Amino acid sequence: MKASTFLIGLATGSIAAAIAVLYSTPQSGSELRTSVKSASTDMKAKFKDVKSKVADLKESVSHLTKEAKLTVPATIDDIKGSIEEWQQLTEPNKARLETEIAAIQTALEELEQTLAAQQKP
Incomplete structure (x- = not known):
């Protein structure tokens, strides 16, 4: 819904409600004109x-x-740069950890073979 359509509907409803209230109250003609003029002034101020x-x-x-539009692309570029830097910094550790894991797996296999050999009398 567009804001202009909403505001037109709001204004129309407010005016209709004000008129209905003004005509349903028992007032003399001059009092009614004063009330209408006052309500009109108030409504104009509210609409303004x-x-x-x-x-x-x-x-x-x-x-x-x-x-x-200015901030988001710069932030995205900064995040991408930080991720790339982190990947470069962690690459040596990754390689070292892979080597250590391979050594541990080899040691476990040798230990299993040694234990299997010791269990065979």
Whole structure:
């Protein structure tokens, strides 16, 4: 739903409600005209306030969008660089750990063979 459609619907409903309330109350003609004039002035002020707040919101969203367009790509590039750096720094440790794991597996196999040989009398 578009904001303009929503605001038009809100304004129409508010005006209809104000008119219904004004005509359903027992007042003299001059009191009714004063009430209508007062309600009209209040509604104009409220609509002006709503219009101002919607304009501020649109400006804030526009500013946020511009900031995101500048900030997000730079952040993504920084994260990619950090990951690549981490991978380069951990590569020697990875190779060393793979060598140690292979040595441990070899030692375990030799230990199993030794134990199997000792169990055969």
